[in-house]
Amino acid sequence: MVLCGFFECFEKIHGNAMTTEQLLQQTVSVCNPMGLHTRPAAELVKIASGFNAEITLEKVEEPGEEADCRSILSLLMLAAADGTRLKLRVSGAEAEQAMRAVTDFFESRFGEE
Numbered sequence: 001m002v003l004c005g006f007f008e009c010f011e012k013i014h015g016n017a018m019t020t021e022q023l024l025q026q027t028v029s030v031c032n033p034m035g036l037h038t039r040p041a042a043e044l045v046k047i048a049s050g051f052n053a054e055i056t057l058e059k060v061e062e063p064g065e066e067a068d069c070r071s072i073l074s075l076l077m078l079a080a081a082d083g084t085r086l087k088l089r090v091s092g093a094e095a096e097q098a099m100r101a102v103t104d105f106f107e108s109r110f111g112e113e
Contacts, residue, residue: 024090026088027086028086028103030083030106035082036110040112044075044102047069053093053097054068054089055068055070055088058086061085
């Protein structure tokens with residue numbers, strides 16, 4: 001069972017010796033009665049665009065359905081309803097800061113409650 005605001009896992013995966021870029025992964029849950037709708041999707045795009053990092057979300061229950069967090073259309077196409085579990089993946093120079101900002105946004109229930 002996934003509780004809102006509780007993250008099941010946190011993995012730090014380091015790239016090979018040729019690169020210092022890291023990939024951070026964490027499972028987050030959509031905890032909003034309206035799901036990941038237009039307003040929070042637009043806010044997530046603003047958050048993601050503020051970092052030098054690649055940020056994606058993928059449905060845990062439907063692997064392969066992935067969204068770029070810098071694209072509102074991509075986020076809306078996920079159709080992430082209330083209770084949807086998403087795998088958050090972040091890589092790049094500002095990966096740790098971006099991960100914290102996005103997880104804080106999900107923990108806040110998109111600032112709507």
